[in-house]
Amino acid sequence: MLIRKPRSNEIRPSEITPRHVFENRRQFMTGVGMVGLGAIAGGSLGGLLAPETASAATTLATIKNDKYTLAGLGEAAPTDKVVASTYNNFYEFGTGKGDPADNSKDFQPLPWTVTVDGAVENPGTYDFDDLINPHQLEERVYRFRCVEAWSMVVPWVGISLGEVIRRLGPTSNAKYVAFETLYDPERMPGQNRSPIPWPYVEGLRMDEAMHDLSLLTVGMYGEVLPNQNGAPIRLIVPWKYGFKSIKSIVRISFVEDQPPCTWNIANAREYGFYSNVNPEVDHPRWSQAKERIVGTGIFAERRKTEMLNGYADQVGSLYDGMDMSKYY
Amino acid sequence: MTQKSVSGAASRPGNFRRAASKVAVFIICLMPLAWVIWLAFTPGVGGSGLGPNPQEFLNRFLGDWALRFLLIALAVTPIRMLLRWNWVFRFRRMLGLYAFFYVSLHLTSYVVLDKQFFWDEIWSDIVKRTFITVGMASFVMLIPLAVTSTAGMVKRLGANRWRRLHQIVYLIAPLACLHFFMMRKGVQLEPMIYAGIATVLLMIRIWHRFRSRPGAG
Ligand code: HEM
Numbered sequence: 001m002l003i004r005k006p007r008s009n010e011i012r013p014s015e016i017t018p019r020h021v022f023e024n025r026r027q028f029m030t031g032v033g034m035v036g037l038g039a040i041a042g043g044s045l046g047g048l049l050a051p052e053t054a055s056a057a058t059t060l061a062t063i064k065n066d067k068y069t070l071a072g073l074g075e076a077a078p079t080d081k082v083v084a085s086t087y088n089n090f091y092e093f094g095t096g097k098g099d100p101a102d103n104s105k106d107f108q109p110l111p112w113t114v115t116v117d118g119a120v121e122n123p124g125t126y127d128f129d130d131l132i133n134p135h136q137l138e139e140r141v142y143r144f145r146c147v148e149a150w151s152m153v154v155p156w157v158g159i160s161l162g163e164v165i166r167r168l169g170p171t172s173n174a175k176y177v178a179f180e181t182l183y184d185p186e187r188m189p190g191q192n193r194s195p196i197p198w199p200y201v202e203g204l205r206m207d208e209a210m211h212d213l214s215l216l217t218v219g220m221y222g223e224v225l226p227n228q229n230g231a232p233i234r235l236i237v238p239w240k241y242g243f244k245s246i247k248s249i250v251r252i253s254f255v256e257d258q259p260p261c262t263w264n265i266a267n268a269r270e271y272g273f274y275s276n277v278n279p280e281v282d283h284p285r286w287s288q289a290k291e292r293i294v295g296t297g298i299f300a301e302r303r304k305t306e307m308l309n310g311y312a313d314q315v316g317s318l319y320d321g322m323d324m325s326k327y328y
Numbered sequence: 329m330t331q332k333s334v335s336g337a338a339s340r341p342g343n344f345r346r347a348a349s350k351v352a353v354f355i356i357c358l359m360p361l362a363w364v365i366w367l368a369f370t371p372g373v374g375g376s377g378l379g380p381n382p383q384e385f386l387n388r389f390l391g392d393w394a395l396r397f398l399l400i401a402l403a404v405t406p407i408r409m410l411l412r413w414n415w416v417f418r419f420r421r422m423l424g425l426y427a428f429f430y431v432s433l434h435l436t437s438y439v440v441l442d443k444q445f446f447w448d449e450i451w452s453d454i455v456k457r458t459f460i461t462v463g464m465a466s467f468v469m470l471i472p473l474a475v476t477s478t479a480g481m482v483k484r485l486g487a488n489r490w491r492r493l494h495q496i497v498y499l500i501a502p503l504a505c506l507h508f509f510m511m512r513k514g515v516q517l518e519p520m521i522y523a524g525i526a527t528v529l530l531m532i533r534i535w536h537r538f539r540s541r542p543g544a545g
Contacts, residue, residue: 080380082373087380095516097381148513150381195514266514285457285511287449295374298382298441 058224060137062157067212068140070153073310076143079152081221083295085229089146090247092181092188093228095195100228103189109225109232109248118178118254121169128232132218134167135159139222140215145277145309147241151291156236157219162210170206170254177209178202178259179235180251188248196266202246203259203273204237207318213238213311217245239311241275272328274319277309281325346418353419357426360393361433383441390434395504397427399525402501406532421477424497428474431467459510466503469496498533501526 070078090100093107112128137157144152165177183199185191191198208214215236218225225231230247237244243263253259263271270284279289290302308315319327364386367377374380401423407416443450453460473494475481482490505526509519 080374083380086373091514095512095514098379150384193517195516282456285459287452289449292381292383294380297375298368298378298386301444 059222060157060219060224062137062139062219062222065138065140068142070141070155073141073143073153076141076153078141079154079293080295084152084154084220085226087294088229089148089242090190090228090230091195092190092198092200092248094190099190101226104227107187107227107231109227112232112250114233114249115251116168116253117251119171119173119256120254121171122167131164132159132216132233135163137218142213142215142236142238143309144236144238144242144245145291145305147243147271147275147283147288149283149286149288149291149305150294151303151305152294154220155222156215156217157222157225158215158217158236160212161214161216161235162212164216165209168252168254173256174254175206176255176257176259177204177206178251178253178255179204179246179249180253181246182248182250196262200246200262201259202235202244202261203255204244205258205318208237208315211315211318213314239277239308239315241277243271244275274324274327276319276324276328277305278307278324278328279305280307281328349415350418350422353422357397357422360389360430364389383437387434387437387442390430390437391508394427394430394434395508395522397423397430398497398501398504399522399529401427402497402526402529406529406536409532409536425474425477428470431470435467459507462503462510463507466500466507469500469503473497473500498530501530 070076086101087097088100089095089097090104093100093103110128113125114128114131115125117123137159139155139157141153141155144154170177179202181200182188183191204214215238217230217234217236218232220226220229225234230245233249234247235245235249244261258273261271261273261275263275264273277288282288288305291305292302293300306312364378368382368386370377372379374382376382378385401420404416404420404423407413439445439450443453454464455461473496476485476490476493485493502523505519505523508522512519
């Protein structure tokens with residue numbers, strides 16, 4: 001069919017073609033057909049392989065951070081890799097839980113640059129490699145608690161945000177760190193609609209950003225971060241609700257005043273600047289006392305949510321004397 | 329409808345066709361439920377075809393279909409008004425009862441699978457969380473409509489009182505849409521589509537009422 005089709009297009013019945021020319025032409029067409037087929041086969045193979053090679057084959061050289069292991073989380077079981085990469089929120093690719101995985105297949109994260117500006121000694125536009133490579137990649141298993149009362153246990157791969165910040169050298173005026181996600185509706189189709197204002201922005205107080213738990217994340221499950229989970233670089237702050245862990249970061253700004261945060265702009269009553277995991281402060285539309293561990297089945301019991309997602313010993317002192325129900 | 333049944337015994341084949349069409353619609357309306365049961369027993373990411381968060385999936389699926397059937401039932405009268413397809417009328421009660429059926433399943437999945445019978449949590453949800461308060465109000469208002477859906481009840485109440493009672497569906501539908509809108513995070517398109525459809529369905533009635541003086545149309 002492939003060979004016949006162009007022939008029937010090009011040789012109309014009205015055309016009078018000498019036989020030898022016809023034969024040649026036929027040969028020629030066959031040749032083209034073969035080349036065409038080859039090209040198509042090659043193209044589709046490439047198309048099929050590309051996402052796989054991009055997501056699966058790129059294992060990262062990491063060391064395990066002994067402080068943050070699965071064993072350290074009590075009875076936790078790691079969330080299935082497929083679950084963690086097919087069930088998540090990333091409104092840049094759509095508002096459904098499966099949308100990010102479905103709609104980010106063609107997203108090419110690299111090359112990537114991160115702009116560093118504000119009250120900092122080494123501002124500039126950093127290539128992804130230049131930002132990451134000076135640091136040791138480490139694997140840390142954290143609980144991940146979404147504000148929607150579901151949770152996961154994920155082995156992230158990344159570098160200490162605090163070390164990166166130290167290298168960038170914030171000045172004494174830097175009281176907060178602000179982050180911004182890529183805004184590019186052509187590459188992030190969810191941005192063609194406006195469920196929330198774009199670009200997505202987030203922020204941390206400087207001491208939160210410098211805390212050992214804060215991780216600039218480039219991978220999970222030992223592999224490069226899938227597009228749908230915020231490739232190529234995202235934040236993980238495990239004691240805060242998931243939306244604080246901003247994805248696909250293109251800008252890091254050191255600022256003096258508390259920076260705006262997307263969900264806080266969208267609905268200040270429901271989402272505060274801090275958004276620390278707190279079973280005692282309910283979301284106005286649902287309770288935060290318990291969480292459903294995704295992937296555990298339809299009859300699984302919900303787990304009691306822990307203060308600061310179980311990291312109270314480590315980060316509780318950051319909020320000493322602060323009314324957590326006021327600064328939610 | 330009544331015009332036809334007057335002819336009584338003479339229309340046996342008509343009766344049969346009518347009964348058959350009702351059975352067909354009855355079965356079609358069960359399809360969403362059949363589909364979701366099928367999903368529950370097929371393998372998939374996170375255990376079954378219901379996905380990694382089956383409680384959420386089920387509850388939303390059932391909520392979606394409850395709202396869809398509510399709007400479909402509400403569309404019967406406008407369709408009859410505008411297109412003069414009188415035959416759609418015979419499915420109205422069934423469609424309304426299916427809306428109630430799917431809402432009941434939606435509520436059941438919430439109580440059993442979502443909240444796992446933690447009644448204190450359920451109660452505080454109902455009183456504290458506006459979108460659930462609104463959903464619950466819609467459900468409660470649907471109960472008398474379902475109960476009085478039988479021919480006997482229509483007779484007992486009298487057509488006028490029955491009609492007036494069933495007019496609370498004009499309140500239930502907007503509340504159900506509001507429930508959906510409030511439940512979603514951010515400003516999302518889907519709830520607005522449903523709300524838009526409900527608005528159109530109610531507007532057609534209002535428009536028709538103002539227009540339908542004797543002799544008009
Ligand atoms: C007429 C009555 C009702 C209708 C038409 C309705 C419809 C819906 C719809 C369409 C959704 C959103 C589904 C989605 O996101 O795709 C929803 C969500 C929800 N409904 Fe209802 N509902 C009704 C009553 C109730 C009642 C009585 C309750 C419980 C007391 C309830 C609890 C919920 C909950 C908890 C959700 C959110 C599920 C989640 O966050 O995943 N609803 N409902």
